[in-house]
Amino acid sequence: MTEAAVSEAPTSTPEGGDSAPARSLASDAWRTMRSNPLFWVSSVLIVIFTLMAIFPSLFTSTNPTEAILRDARVRPNADAWFGRDIQGYDIYARCIYGARASILVGLLTTVFTTLVGGIVGVFAGYVGGWTDTILSRLGDVFFAIPLLLGAVIVLVTLPATDNYFYIVLKVVLALVVLGWPSMARLMRSSVIQVKPNDYVQAARALGASPWRVVRSHIVPNALAPMIVVATINLGAYISAEATLSYLGIGLQPPTVSWGVDISAAVVGMRTTPHMLFFPSLFLSLTVLAFIMLGDVVRDALDPKNR
Amino acid sequence: MRGTARTVAVAAMSAVALLAAGCGSGDSGGDQSSAAGGKTGGEITVRGCNPQNPLVPSNTTETCGGNVIDAIFSKLVHYNAETAKPENDLAESIDTTDNQNFTIKLKQGRKFHDGTEIKAKNFVDAWNYAAYAPNGQSSGYFMEPIEGYGDLQCTGTGDDPCAGDGKAKADKLTGLKVVDDYTFTIKTTEKVSNLPVRLGYSAFSPLPDAFFSDPKAFGDKPIGSGPYKLDAWNKEQSIVLSKFADYTGDFGGKVDKITFKIYTESDAAYNDVIASNLDITDEIPTSALIDDKYKQDLPDRNAQKETGVIQTVTFAPTKVDPNYADPKIRQAISMAIDRDTIIKQIFNNTRVPATGWVSPVVDGYKADQCGEYCTYDPTKAKALLQEAGGFKGDKITLSYNADAAHKDWTEATCNSIKQALGVDCVATGVVDFATFRTQIAERKMKGMFRTGWQMDYPSIENFLAPIFKTGASSNDGDYSNPEFDKLLTQAAASTDEAEANSLYQQAEALLAQDMPAIPMWYGKTTMGWSDKVTGVKITAFGTIDFSSVALK
Numbered sequence: 003m004t005e006a007a008v009s010e011a012p013t014s015t016p017e018g019g020d021s022a023p024a025r026s027l028a029s030d031a032w033r034t035m036r037s038n039p040l041f042w043v044s045s046v047l048i049v050i051f052t053l054m055a056i057f058p059s060l061f062t063s064t065n066p067t068e069a070i071l072r073d074a075r076v077r078p079n080a081d082a083w084f085g086r087d088i089q090g091y092d093i094y095a096r097c098i099y100g101a102r103a104s105i106l107v108g109l110l111t112t113v114f115t116t117l118v119g120g121i122v123g124v125f126a127g128y129v130g131g132w133t134d135t136i137l138s139r140l141g142d143v144f145f146a147i148p149l150l151l152g153a154v155i156v157l158v159t160l161p162a163t164d165n166y167f168y169i170v171l172k173v174v175l176a177l178v179v180l181g182w183p184s185m186a187r188l189m190r191s192s193v194i195q196v197k198p199n200d201y202v203q204a205a206r207a208l209g210a211s212p213w214r215v216v217r218s219h220i221v222p223n224a225l226a227p228m229i230v231v232a233t234i235n236l237g238a239y240i241s242a243e244a245t246l247s248y249l250g251i252g253l254q255p256p257t258v259s260w261g262v263d264i265s266a267a268v269v270g271m272r273t274t275p276h277m278l279f280f281p282s283l284f285l286s287l288t289v290l291a292f293i294m295l296g297d298v299v300r301d302a303l304d305p306k307n308r
Numbered sequence: 309m310r311g312t313a314r315t316v317a318v319a320a321m322s323a324v325a326l327l328a329a330g331c332g333s334g335d336s337g338g339d340q341s342s343a344a345g346g347k348t349g350g351e352i353t354v355r356g357c358n359p360q361n362p363l364v365p366s367n368t369t370e371t372c373g374g375n376v377i378d379a380i381f382s383k384l385v386h387y388n389a390e391t392a393k394p395e396n397d398l399a400e401s402i403d404t405t406d407n408q409n410f411t412i413k414l415k416q417g418r419k420f421h422d423g424t425e426i427k428a429k430n431f432v433d434a435w436n437y438a439a440y441a442p443n444g445q446s447s448g449y450f451m452e453p454i455e456g457y458g459d460l461q462c463t464g465t466g467d468d469p470c471a472g473d474g475k476a477k478a479d480k481l482t483g484l485k486v487v488d489d490y491t492f493t494i495k496t497t498e499k500v501s502n503l504p505v506r507l508g509y510s511a512f513s514p515l516p517d518a519f520f521s522d523p524k525a526f527g528d529k530p531i532g533s534g535p536y537k538l539d540a541w542n543k544e545q546s547i548v549l550s551k552f553a554d555y556t557g558d559f560g561g562k563v564d565k566i567t568f569k570i571y572t573e574s575d576a577a578y579n580d581v582i583a584s585n586l587d588i589t590d591e592i593p594t595s596a597l598i599d600d601k602y603k604q605d606l607p608d609r610n611a612q613k614e615t616g617v618i619q620t621v622t623f624a625p626t627k628v629d630p631n632y633a634d635p636k637i638r639q640a641i642s643m644a645i646d647r648d649t650i651i652k653q654i655f656n657n658t659r660v661p662a663t664g665w666v667s668p669v670v671d672g673y674k675a676d677q678c679g680e681y682c683t684y685d686p687t688k689a690k691a692l693l694q695e696a697g698g699f700k701g702d703k704i705t706l707s708y709n710a711d712a713a714h715k716d717w718t719e720a721t722c723n724s725i726k727q728a729l730g731v732d733c734v735a736t737g738v739v740d741f742a743t744f745r746t747q748i749a750e751r752k753m754k755g756m757f758r759t760g761w762q763m764d765y766p767s768i769e770n771f772l773a774p775i776f777k778t779g780a781s782s783n784d785g786d787y788s789n790p791e792f793d794k795l796l797t798q799a800a801a802s803t804d805e806a807e808a809n810s811l812y813q814q815a816e817a818l819l820a821q822d823m824p825a826i827p828m829w830y831g832k833t834t835m836g837w838s839d840k841v842t843g844v845k846i847t848a849f850g851t852i853d854f855s856s857v858a859l860k
Contacts, residue, residue: 069723071646074653075598088654089720250710255719256734266716273598 027226031302041298047291054101064095066258075274084280088266093277096258097284103259104288106170107177108240114178116232119185124224126186127193128216138190141183149242150249152180157251166257173252177239188231192224199223226303234296237289244285260285346842346858348562354852355577355589356547356568362527363541365513366438366445371851374510375590376547376568379854380421380532381513384412384431385504386559389855392616392669392766392848394505397557398426398514398533400490402507407499407803414490419554420516421537428492430514432484436460437520438511440479442470447511449781450764453496453503455483499801501808502767509765535560536854545570562843562858581606581836588837588844590852594713597656597834606836614660615850616667616763617831618771621706621721621756623824625786629701629754636696638823639681641704641756643689644728647682650720651829658834662827665771665819669848672768672809677816678827686728693729703732705755709744710737714758721828748784759784759825766848768812772796776824787824 035041054061074090076082084093126137144152156176163169196202202219246252247261248268255262260281267277359373368377386397396402400413418426437443439451441462451457456478464474483495496503506512514533519526530538535557536549547568551561569586571577574593580586582605592610596602602610626633632641647661660668664677680688693699706722708714718735725733736755738744747753761782763770773796774780778788792815799811819825833850842860845853 069720069727071649071653071720071723088716089723090653254737255715269593269595270598272595273601 027222027303031299034302035298038298038301040294044291044294044298047287048295051101051105051288051291054098055105056102058098058102061098062092062095064092066091066095066099067256068092075270075277077274078276085274085276087263087277088270093263093280096263097260097280099258100260100263100281100284101288103170103253103257104240104243104261104285107173107243107253108236108288108292110170110174111177111181111239111243112232112236114174115181115185115235116228118178119182119187120189120228122182122186123189124193124216124221127190127224128197128212128220130194134190137186141186144180145183145187147180149177149180150245153177153242153246154249154251157246162254169253169257173243173246176246177242181235181239185228185231188227189224192227193220196220196223230296230300230303232296233299234293237292237296240292241285241289346562346860348858349564350859351565351567352563352587352841352857352859353567353569353585354587355574355581355591356570357572358544358570359547361446362524363530363538364445364519364523364527365510365515366434366447366450367527368510369446375851376538376549377510377513377530377532378534378851379536379549379566380530380534380538381510382418382426382533382535382557382559383508383510383513385508387508387766387848389845389847389853393671394508394766395558397508397559399507402504404503405803407501407503407801408496410494410496410503411487412492412494416490417556418533419556420514420518420533421531421552422516422518423554424516424518426514426533427489428486429489430516431512432481432486432492433520434513434515435484436480437515439481441476445511447509450506450509450511451481453498453500454481455495455497456481457483457497498797501800501802501805502765502769505767506765536566559855561854562856563854566854578602578836581838584838584840586838587841588835588852588857590833590835590846590850592834592836594656597658600656602834602836609839610834610836611844611846612658612832612834613846613848613850614667614669615831615833615846616669616766616848617760617850618662618665618667619659619758619760619828619831620662620665620825621828622759622785622826623756624754625751627786628751631699631701632756634696635821635823636692637699638826640689640693640696640729641725642678642681642823642826643683643685643692644725645721645826645828646684646724646728647829648684650717650724654717654720655829658832659829660832662829665776665816665825665827666768666812667763667771667830670763670766670768670771671805672812674813674816677813678820681820681823682827684724684728689728690730693731699729699731701755703734704729705734705736707736707738707744707747707753707755707757709739709741709758711740718758751786756826757784762831763849768809768816769796769799772812772815773800776819785824787822789818789822792818 070086070090072090073086074088076086078085082092082094084097087093122137122141126134153176156179157172160172197220202215205215205219243252244261244264247259248265250265253259253262263281264278267281270277357372359368359376360370361367361373363373363377365377365381368374382398384397384399384402385394388395398414398418400415402410402412404410414426414428420426435451438445438448439457439460441448441460459478460476460481462470462474462476464471470476485493487493516531518531528541535552535555537552539548539550541547549566551564574591575595577586577589577591578593578596581589592602596605623632623638632638651657651659651661663675663682666673704725706718708718715737722733722735738747748757761771761775775782776787776792777783777796778793795811795815799808802808802811833846835844835846837844840859841857843856843858845856847853
């Protein structure tokens with residue numbers, strides 16, 4: 003972290019080596035990542051899954067809610083590549099259409115936890131004193147609630163509807179309410195680390211407003227660990243969504259989601275395992291892709307661990 | 309009171325009976341069980357589940373407690389395990405000349421498990437206790453036909469209808485009279501032709517004097533009168549029964565000891581049967597029903613039999629949802645449901661397509677009462693819908709309680725309707741059974757909703773009067789047809805059984821014209837057992853017949 007901060011410092015105070023052009027943290031990280039094959043593997047997977055989420059019709063022309071009950075539980079064949087599930091839905095089509103819910107939940111939850119956690123963390127770390135105490139204890143309160151228990155409370159309390167985005171947002175809300183404290187803690191500790199640095203003190207001595215200090219000196223230098231953890235968490239949130247849907251409290255049919263399909267397929271584990279295999283495979287690949295990306299980003303932003 | 313009690317009865321069905329039921333070739337089954345015989349004595353373990361209430365016969369309407377109650381209590385009549393026909397058990401005779409005044413003579417020398425003799429007053433006291441509303445017995449409504457029942461009910465409103473002025477006027481049914489130690493009489497308010505059939509239900513069990521001195525202690529360790537007595541009830545673990553040495557009735561069992569091991573998951577019980585840690589499970593989990601897996605797991609050690617359960621889909625009352633008022637629309641929806649495929653794919657053949665509103669296991673059943681309206685025919689269905697002017701609402705809804713296994717079949721049913729009629733249909737889950745029933749009872753549920761009926765006693769009347777008679781307790785769709793009511797009253801008054809049945813059948817035929825509820829399918833129970841036991845038979849109620857089970 004401190005090293006990263008130091009390497010960032012020259013850009014703001016131009017006194018770096020005269021031979022090498024000034025390199026930002028971002029371009030440095032980009033160079034490292036580019037040469038890592040894992041980065042390309044995970045990126046390609048993420049691009050594919052994102053395309054799937056936005057334009058599912060690119061991948062299949064089958065309607066995921068068109069049931070052919072007569073062929074229910076049929077094994078993979080030329081007509082239905084991944085076979086059909088208990089209701090006779092095409093599993094391939096459902097895997098494609100299920101990406102949207104999972105990725106939406108993963109991305110939105112990551113964005114919101116990062117925003118809420120980041121803001122709270124910066125406040126707590128920079129202002130310190132009793133603000134820090136109150137915000138940190140507040141975070142601890144939410145931190146103490148187990149994820150599943152808390153999510154059950156949030157999801158069951160909110161009224162149910164059929165609206166797709168409302169259902170997704172409900173799940174996002176549940177995960178954000180319970181996920182922000184870990185982000186806030188992380189941000190707070192890196193802000194506290196950056197705060198005593200000389201360039202911060204100098205900026206304050208020159209009369210910069212707290213807002214300016216935070217914006218141009220603290221946040222850019224404290225952001226790296228957040229980005230890393232957020233990327234890794236994205237995968238974790240996707241699997242949390244699947245868990246909640248599996249338990250019947252997350253996304254609900256007719257919403258198509260991998261968690262919902264996995265949940266419905268469990269009864270056939272001994273007899274028709276293909277119903278369980280394909281949605282699980284898609285879920286695992288997505289989670290894996292985001293976690294791999296998170297790893298690569300961590301390596302790039304935190305060269306000490308290399 | 310009555311409505312609630314019914315609700316519980318249906319709950320028991322939805323939670324247990326419907327989840328149970330197995331698979332098979334589709335024939336009536338029952339004879340696949342291993343040959344009777346085997347030695348007497350020894351002990352067996354069977355799957356049990358947690359009784360909801362203390363074990364008092366008049367307060368048990370669910371199968372977890374009911375299975376135990378059935379084994380430890382004798383009733384006036386006993387239902388034949390194969391045919392469900394009533395046979396005298398504690399009763400020597402039940403006589404009537406007018407279907408309204410019944411004289412019951414008891415067999416002498418039959419004893420309770422505490423050694424006291426079963427006398428007429430044990431029945432009268434028990435029934436008065438059940439009917440008296442402040443006692444809050446969930447099966448109290450079974451006493452309704454008996455004269456004076458109304459005076460034992462609380463009239464108040466609010467949370468406690470028995471408080472203040474609402475207090476019940478009497479605590480004894482005027483229709484019950486003890487003549488001597490072994491004789492009593494029943495007078496009913498109206499004519500009831502099938503009263504003797506009803507008397508085999510557990511709510512009509514006699515209770516010993518010990519019950520009335522401490523009902524609470526009795527609930528934990530009931531003193532019954534059946535072939536088995538309760539030794540111990542280890543809460544959440546097991547219920548242990550042993551043979552009652554002084555049992556002199558005709559329906560005794562072969563094994564000495566029966567232990568109900570309490571399971572919360574049917575999968576766990578099933579795996580224990582495969583591993584021979586459990587002898588009999590009366591429920592095969594869905595995971596083993598798919599592709600008849602259980603037949604490979606338990607070759608020649610499984611059986612399947614039709615039971616007195618029917619699943620229906622009821623339309624909300626016209627006042628609540630006018631979109632379904634036209635019987636043609638209702639018939640069209642019924643014809644749009646592909647029952648055979650749903651049963652094959654979703655239920656793995658553990659149901660039988662319904663052809664009427666009465667279960668085939670009861671006396672008086674007539675096949676094909678629903679006729680073409682219960683046969684899948686998408687072309688005719690669509691034509692009928694157009695004839696009725698199409699569906700006016702924006703979509704058809706089919707509501708179900710999401711706390712039991714109803715999601716799959718409601719979704720499949722909706723898909724079938726959607727594909728046949730071209731009208732959108734959505735299966736809507738309601739969080740739990742209590743909320744679901746409350747919405748129906750308060751007439752707030754729109755569209756269609758699932759209803760199920762498990763018979764209380766094996767009679768055609770039990771499938772018609774409580775569900776479709778004007779103002780009946782389980783008439784969720786507010787169906788009212790004066791002609792139907794008239795036929796039911798005539799049938800109840802008829803002293804000739806065949807005539808009564810024929811009148812009930814005429815009444816049932818009226819339902820096909822009005823279609824207040826769509827018959828879906830009849831239930832079946834599937835059981836599996838370990839290689840230690842033999843002679844496992846399923847009764848018409850879907851329970852284990854303990855009189856024939858034996859160790860090999």
